[in-house]
Amino acid sequence: MNDFTPLPITDVEHLTDDSVAITFGLDDETRWGFRYSAGQHVTVRAFIDGEDVRRSYSICADASVGELxxxxxxLDGGVFSTWATKELQVGDVLDVMTPVGDFTVPAPTGPRHLGAIAAGSGITPILSIAKTVLNAEPYSRFSLIFGNRTAQSIMFLEELEALKDRHTDRFQLVHVLSREPSAVPLFSGRIDRLKIEALLDTVITEPADHWFLCGPYEMVHTAREVLERRQTGQVHDELFFAEPYVAPPVPPPSTEGITNVTFTLDGRASVVLVDPEGSPVLDYALGVRSELPFSCRGGVCATCKAKVVSGAVRMDENWCLVPEEVAAGIVLTCQSHPLTDELVLDYDV
Ligand SMILES: Cc1cc2nc3c(=O)[nH]c(=O)nc-3n(C[C@H](O)[C@H](O)[C@H](O)COP(=O)(O)OP(=O)(O)OC[C@H]3O[C@@H](n4cnc5c(N)ncnc54)[C@H](O)[C@@H]3O)c2cc1C
Incomplete structure (x- = not known):
């Protein structure tokens, strides 16, 4: 479903000086469509100073309970996050798309050990995964390395501590603070290669079946490298942000001129002309169908994905589609430029 549903806000909890947890009210009509798997995210839309602003936010609750x-x-200068953390109130209504995303936990085949490394707001999907697994799988264990600047800046600190109290034997929580010294040097500083290696050598020594990573690109990239080299479990990651990409100069397209792009959304086909060397296909397509789904416009969230039915595209960036999706012809339209005279896309995948 690509539509937005207006949902009322039933709770705004200030977690730290600069972060909030927002709860949306679901009724019997909306609850079904907003079921989710732990680790998924929603696209939220607000009109801020007259601008249509859309951003993705990971769900942080226990999926089996279903709270949204x-x-x-x-973020400094951030349009949506500044508005949401300062202005948003209980009773306000936000437009929300149904949950999506592949940063999810494979079904269990027995008791297992899952590991996670998160930093800052990257804790949101990890919290959902940890809560869901610990509550639904009574014999599974969860280990979390969580990086923050200071103790005061830790989002969901109380919830994490409560989770630890409830599952003392099954939930191992390691805080690493980059701007606060600790009696144990291992627990202060940045989560870099040496820190991850040392934590895996001494604190979280048991191999995990799966690792979940969410935080800044550098941390996620480094952690993936370390974990893959150690061959300790399958690694899954989620990025919230990729630096704006500057496309390198491209050779002239093999066919001259403009591409005819036909795309289907909600069963209805539309046609638009696209300059292969101009903006991505999404920008042109929005000119004729403003309801097209999109959010980050940076190749990170996958909200704008579509299937290439015929023709071909090149993508500037892809931070979220897995190789199987790419092999199946799925593309991010916010990053796609046609390579053929005719291109047919299907958003209803
Ligand atoms: C799948 C997914 C899930 C996400 N989940 C969460 C979540 O659970 N909690 C959360 O707080 N955010 C989450 N984000 C990030 C969120 O969507 C927004 O990007 C973020 O809140 C900034 O939006 P803004 O409008 O405040 O900033 P903008 O006005 O868009 O940007 C302000 C400045 O910050 C830079 N910037 C934008 N986003 C980031 C970022 N994430 N990190 C560093 N710099 C950035 C921009 O280049 C710009 O300079 C998620 C993103 C994705 C793709």
């Missing part, structure tokens, strides 16, 4: 709750951290 997200955590938002304020």
């Amino acid at each position: 709750r997200v955590g938002v951290r304020r």
Whole structure:
């Protein structure tokens, strides 16, 4: 479903000086469509100073309970996060798309050990995964390395501590603070290669079946490399942000001129002309169908994905589609430029 549903806000909890947890009210009509798997995210839309602003936020609640709750951290100069952390109130209504995303937990085949490394607001999907697994799988264990600047800046600190109290034997929580010294040097500083290696050598020594990573690109990239080299479990990651990409100069397209792009959304086909060397296909397509789904416009969230039915595209960036999706012809339209005279896309995948 690509539509937005207006949902009332039933709770705004201030977690730290610069972050909030927002709970949306679901009724009997909306609850079914907003079921989710732990680790998924929603696209939220607000009109801020007259602008249509859309952003993705990971759900932070236990999926088996089904509460729709997200955590938002304020970024300096950030349009949506500043508004959400300062202005948003109980009773306000936000437009929300149904949950999506592949950063999810494979079904269990027995008791297992899952590991996670998160930093800052990257805790939101990890919290959902940890809560869901610990509550639904009574013999599985969860280990979390969580990086923050200071103790005061830790989002969901109380919830994590409560989870630890409830599952003392099954939930191992390691805080690493980059701007606060600790009696144990291992627990202070940045989560870099040496820190991850040392934590795996001494604190979280048991191999995990799966690892979940969410945080800044550098941390996620480094952690993936370390974990893959150690061959300790399958690694899954989620990025919230990729630096704006500057496309390198491209050779002239094999066919001259403009591409005819036909795309289907909600069963209805539309046609638009696209300059292969101009903006991505999404930008042109929005000119004729403003309801097209999109959010980050940076190749990170996959909200704008579509299937290439015929023709071909090149993508500037892809931070979220897995190789199987790419092999099946799925593309991010916010990153796609046609390579053929005719291109047919299907958003209803
Ligand atoms: C799948 C997915 C899940 C996400 N889940 C969460 C979540 O649970 N909690 C949360 O707080 N955020 C989450 N985000 C990030 C969120 O969507 C927004 O990007 C973020 O809140 C900033 O939006 P903004 O409008 O405040 O900033 P903008 O006005 O878009 O940007 C302000 C400045 O910050 C830079 N910037 C934008 N986003 C980031 C970022 N994430 N990190 C560093 N710099 C950035 C921009 O280049 C710009 O300079 C998620 C993103 C994705 C793709």
